[in-house]
Structures are given as C-alpha cells and as structure tokens.
Amino acid sequence: MSSQRSDHDVVIVGGGTAGCVLAARLSKDPGTRVLLLEAGSATLPEAVAYPPAWPSLAASEAGWGDATVVQQSSGAPVPLPRGRGLGGSSAINAMVFARGHHTSYDSWSEHGAKGWTYDDLLPYFERSETATSGAPGRGTEGPLTVGPARHPNEILLSCLDGAVENGHRRALDISGGLEEGFAPVDLNIVAGRRQSAADAYLAPALERPNLDVVTGATAHRLLFDGTRCVGVEYGVDGSTRTATAAGEVVLTAGTIGSALLLQRSGVGAEDDLRQAGVDVFHRLPGVGHNLHDHPRANLVYEAQQPVPTPRNNHGEILGLLRSTEDVDGPDTQIIFIDIPLPNPVAPVQNGFSIGISPMRPISRGSLRISSADPYAAPVIDPRYFTAEQDVRVVLSGIATARRIAGSAALAGWGVKEISPGLDTVDEEALAQYVRRYFGSYCHPVGTCLLGEDEMSVVDSELRVHGLEGLRIADGSVIPSIPSNNTNATVYAIAERAADLLRRS
Template sequence: MSPQRPDVVIVGGGSAGCALAARLTEDPNTHVLLLEAGSATLPEAVSSPPAWPSLAASEAGWGDTTVVQQASGAPVALPRGKGLGGSSAINAMVFARGHHTSYDSWSAHGAKGWTYDDLLPYFQRTETATSGAPGRGTSGPLTVGPVGEPNEILLACLDGAVQTGHRRAVDISGGLEEGFAPVDLNIVAGRRQSAADAYLAPALSRPNLVVVTGATAHRLLFEGTRCVGVEYGVNGLTHTAKTAGEVVLTAGAIGSALLLQRSGIGSEDDLRQAEVNVFHRLPGVGRNLHDHPRANLVYQAQRPVPTPRNNHGEILGLLRSTPDADGPDIQIIFIDIPLPNAVAPVQNGFTIGISPMRPASRGSLRISSADPCAPPVIDPRYFTAEEDVRAVVSGMNTARQIASSGALAPWGIEEISPGLAALDEESLAHHARKYFGSYCHPVGTCLMGEDEVSVVDSELRVHGLEGLRIADGSVIPSIPSNNTNATVYAIAERAADLLRRP
C-alpha cells in the first residue's frame, strides 16, 4: 500500500485510533494510515500496573499543565498519553462505563442516536468481561474484570461502605448500578493491556495498515471545503499524507481541537490571537472543555498496608450527592497508597479520592501559536460552578463516615489531610478547591450536536466540511459518570461502523 493514498488517514494512535485502525483494516480492501506523534516503544514501566503514577512525567506523556486555576490559584497537571496506546498506556487502567443516566444529556445540543442504549452494542463489542455479568461483552479485544486479590486495605474500605449503609453492587462497571464494588481493570495476567496491546498489535501484520510513529500532525490539508490529507513532521522533515477517502482525528480532547485550530478551524478570536488565518469559522472548537477533578482524603494507618500489586484503585463507588439527583454524580475511589498531600508526608496509609462525576464547570482550550510544538492554553476552570463544590463536599462527608466504620478500626487509621483543620462544610469546600488534581478525563472540546456551538454532527462529521470526522473524547457533549476510557473505545467502535457505511 502507498501511504500517500490510503482510504482513511487516522491522526492519533491512542485508545480511539488503535481501535479504529484495527476495525477498519478487518476489511482487506480498506487501506489505513495511522499517524502517532509518540513512540512505538514505551518505557518498561508501562506494563507494570502499580507503576502508572510515574508514567505521566516520562516520554510516554505530553507533560501538559493548565493555566493557573481560579479555584486553587495554581496550575494543574493534566496527563495524557503520547505513544501507541495513548492514554490507555499511562492511565490507572479503570475500565467502566458511565452510569446510563449520564448519557441522557448527550442529546442536549441535538446529537441523535447516542443514548446509553444506542452505545450498548459498541460497549459490548470492545470487551471480554470476565465477570460474566448481564449486558457485558463476551468476545471483544479487551479482557476486563476485577482483580482476583484486591489489597486488604481496599477490601476493608468496601466493607466499611457496606457497614455505613451503601449498596454492594454486583457490576459497578456495567453502567446500570449504583453502590460500591471492585471495578473492572485493563490488567491481564498481571500486566497492563493498552489499546495498542489489545487492538493494534494483532492488526500490525495486515498489508492494508501502515503505522507511522514520531509523526507530529502540523495541519490539515483541503481542496475547497474537502479535507484531503494531513501535513506532518518526522525527525524535522515535513511530509504530506493524502487520502482517497477521509481523515479522522483521534488525538483526544486536547490534540484534536488543537489540530483543527492550527488548520484555521475554530473561533475567529482564538485563531487571530494565535496569528492563524481563519479558514473555517467554527466557534465551538476548544469550548466546552471539562474534566473530573478529584479531591483526596489521606489516612495514616498503624497496621502495615500491604504492598500494592495492581493499579492502586481497585474498588470504587458511584452515589448521589443528594437524594433528588437524577443519577449518581459522585465517585469515591479507594487507593492503596497515601498520596502526597498538603499537610504532612505519610509513610504507611491509604487515600480516599472523591470526584464530582457530572461537573457543571466548563472551560476552554486554544493554541498559543501555529507552531505544533508550542504549549496550548488549557483552562478547565475546575470548581468554578458551586454545584461541583457541593457535590465533592457531600462525597467527602460520606468518605469520612466510611473511614470511621468498624471495618477500618483494626487498621488504626488517622486522617492526615485535611485532618482536624477541616471539620465544617466551609473548611471542606476550601480544601477541595485548594488541593485537588485532575482525574485525567478531559472531554468535550469538539462537542457533538446539530446546533451552532457543536463541532461534529451525529455521524461525527465536522460541520461545514467534507471528508473530516472526529472520533474520540473530544466529541463527548457531557462527561459520563465514571472514568472515560471505556466510552472512548465505544465511540471508536461506532465510528468504524459509520465509516464502513456505503
């Protein structure tokens, strides 16, 4: 195959790009070129589940940070993967659908056919779920399931959740339940299974697939309003990839929007500020950026916490911040290490993380110049909506109740951060605003819909242009109420169907 005239050029070799390339090339008559800015060879630590906290600062990550956040007065690290597998190669390996209620708002901007029920066949197509729970996939590329032996401290937290009145869920990953349970993970035989492992590796021997790594996309190429290819750089040399069919962006909520903007597609103000000529006015590009922030309660234990074997966060809960919420809007995740905190170092302990799952805060993303190596301006505006603060405070109170349960008493625990300095609602709110991090789930910068702020239509085609689609987390109009990777895979699976349609 000549890489200059593939049927489809895919930009971004992360979760969506690997899945899409693998599915499209199942047809031997469909020729695909996959471009990835990072490397095909990632650090050995990628394969070791407990090592993931070190990966964002390695060559497997882009090293992005936000601008100074209004809530905290400090920038926030926003890890995303760079290399084949993308963020699935550096994330914490949680594989969970959002609760079905959180997909109801996807139609708010006019997107059609993207309810939870519409996505269910694509969720199932991604997975071989070892739990055997109803509604789960049985023959997909990803082998997913809870770990066989969760850390004892995390099992104690689960017992504490049940003791304090919370439901013990059967399948917290399936999108239908609320409560607490071990979550499905992308860990197979003790090693990480990334998108590159599950989807791409089995497809690499196909003659109709070409993968180019170290390929930084500079801009999209057009003839009239039709996208006909991509200009990209490898080792300082500029190349052009032309397509006989379509270009699909799968560079994620950050990368896809930035490539549009570098190509002159976006808000006139954003483009002119970056000194980029306006090619196609599309004001929604880079808007609607949102993410799950996470606040942490850190505990010291007298009893030794077992050495982590898995991903650190093997058990989580989905619950409602108020009884009248229309679905679960808080996640509580139990983490078997004491994360760095604002109060004091903890040598032996654990963490309870609390994240508002349906945040109302919205931010923006824009290029700072046409240079593809220039850092972007990322502003998620975390915790600027007060309802997000109220939700996380509700979760912190619930987490404290669990920590004070009889199940955790034998561990001799003491809350170090925030500790006794934060006993009332106002103090907890201050702690959440001041000391939070990204849960690394940015979405929404190329939102799907049919109105004037949408970027792609219900078939993932960029409005007003031909031959150009986006199929990654950037199209998500409203973030699902769980970790986002499973949803991104489902979007890519559906995109494969859309592209195969005659």
C-alpha cells in the same frame, strides 16, 4: 491535489485509545488502505506494563507533560497528563475500565446529537470487551479482557466493608453502567500486565499489508481541497511530509490534540484563531470550548497496621452515589486508593487515600493554540470548580468518605486522617481544601462536541460541520462527561465510528 492518487483511503491522526480501535477495525477489510499517524513512540518505557507503576508514567516520554493555566479556584496550574505513543492515554492511565452510568448519557442529546443514548452505545460497549465477570449485559468476545482484581488489596476490601456497614449498596457490576453503590471495578490488566489499546487492538493488526503506522509523526495541519479534507501535513524526524486520503481523515488525537489540530488548520472560533495568528479557514465557534474534566480531591490516611504492598492499579474498588436525593443518577464517585497520596499536611509512610470526584461537573472551560507552531504548548483552562455546585458535591462525598473511614470495618487498621485532618470540619474550610488541593482525574472531554447546534463541532455521524471528508472520533466529541472514568466510553465511540466509516 485531488487529481493525485492517494496512498491511503483513510488517514487516522493519533494512535491512542480511539486511534488503535479504528486502525484495527478499518484495516480488517483488506481493500481499505489505512494510515495511522502517532506523534509519540512505538516503544514505551517498560513500566507501562507494570500496573502499580502508572503514577510515574505521565512524567516519562510516554506523556505530553501538559499543565493547565493558573486556576481561579486554586491559584495554581494543575498538571493535566495525556498519553503520547502507541496506545496514547490507555498506555499510561490508571486502568479502571467502566462504562458511565446510563443516566449520564441522557444529556448527550442536549446539543442535538441523535442516537447516542446508553442503549445506542450498548452494542459498542459490548463489542470492545470480554468481561471476565460474566455479568449480564457485558461483552464476551471483544479484544479487551477486563475484570475486577482477583485479590484486591485488603485495606481496600475493608473500605468496601465500611461502605456497606454505612448502608451503601454492594453493587454486582459497577463497570456495567446500570448500577450504583460500591464494588471492585473492572481493570485493563491481564495476567498482571496492563492491556492498552495498542496491545488489544493494534498489535494483532500490525502485520496487515494494508495498514501503515508511522510513529514520531506530529500532525501539523489538515489539508483541504475546497471544503474537502484531503490529507494531513505532518512532521517526522525534522522533515515535513504529506499524507493524503482518498476517503476520509479521522481525528483521534484526543480531547487536547484534535481541537488543537483543527485550530492550527484555521478551523475554530474566530477570536481564538486570530489571537494565535492563524487565518480563519472555517468558522466553528465550538472548537476548544466546553472543555471539562473530573477534578478529584483526596483524603489521606495513616494506618498503624502495615498496608499490604499494592499489586494492581491502586484503585481497585470504587463507588458511585448521589450527593442528594434530587439528582436523577449518581453524581459522585468515591475511589479507595491503596497508597497515601502526597498531600499538603504531612508525608505519610504507611496508609491509604480516598478520592472524591464530582461525576457531572458543571464547570466548563476552554482550550486554544498559543500560536500556529505545532510544537508550541497550548493554553488549557478547564476552569475547575468555578461552578460552586461542583464543590458542594465533593463536600457531600467527603462526609460519606469520613463515615466510611470511621467504620468498624477499618478500626483494626488503626486509621487516622492526616489530610486535611479531622480538625477541618467547618464547611468553608473544607471547601477551601477542595478548591486548593484538588488534582485532575485526567478525564478531559468536550472540545469538539457532538451535536447539531451552533456550538457543536461534529454531527451525529461524527462529521465535522460544514466540511467534507473529516471526522472526529475520540474523547473530544463527548458533550458531557459520563458518570465514571472515561476510557470505556472512548472505546465505544471509536467502535461506533468504525461502523459509520465502513457504511459510508
């Protein structure tokens, strides 16, 4: 195989947030022939562009429809949406654009990763964005145009006032990674429409003759010549094809997709592969392990006054705070949501919600293939809330959220907590509510962790340990989840990966 001429220099697997960045950045050099393979479609539902419609997208053809196995904490499976199609999860997500708080990147070196602190990532954060806020330290020339909602929903502004009334800091730029407190967060919305990675990065590059994009192409397995990855076998329209790379194969199939592709190719923990009937090609015990996510519990409120019709992403304002004075950075996010979410107590017609999520969860789980079949559903087990500390952090956030909801700033709306309801005050009853009725915040990371130890999968330059010609550059490499939503961090990782590939 290595003696054949490859059609491409770089083959990128997965056209989501990271894949679109890499396809655009690498094909900028006309001498680099780039192939982008994406399992989903190039044409997504019209609702993708309309920000308030995002909650409907996960169940459309733009989503994979995954769910976890039954969770020990809740006794039920938890839906775990991820995007499918050009733009990937950036095409169906909630459009919050925020760097993690800088303190949360300090733990990235725990597995030995070198050069991945907040300061190291800063040039890449800046490179990805044009921040309309003009806040210090933000990018001014990047492909993504990001900024806070110009006219946030009035109910959310009252929540912000309520937070300040309760002594919380009014942050200037909660998306920049340096502040704590409450503020309108930046959004991936431009002139009222979603801006996905495909819109911002890929679309302007599509005409380049050295960039090929194949959609409807599911990568089945990686191809090796000795320990060198030389290409990818993929399925499209019922036939099986091969793509070869003269340079490198880069996995950007996401936290779920990249680990599954490694496992199907015989790269992973021996037990996981054997259980699925796959021969071990290269032993890497960390593949699929260290899976973690932000779980989120919600308080749901009814309002007497009509809540204005949502115009943006429903979650225009959020806060980052500490659950106790002992932590060295924010470990809790509180997000104000301008719709009453479905809840276990009673349907609410007119109201809003407050979401509370532990930003530095300790619970860790795993992901594995169920068989060698590339179309078989995976076994996803994040083990949400198996660490009791994660529940305690949410309980602290609930106490704060309730104080905000009870503030004078919200009194004029005629607010009443419906779920769980103010009669649920006992700490254990509240803990039960959290464990039973949380959902995923859809930020899974960590299945191909970055580092230099036994459990790490990629080294500090994103190369898969023990193999050549293979890198991973998406949310899967994140060793521990940043304190905020994850997309901005994935953009930065991909921007950095483009630099690493260009240098090699």
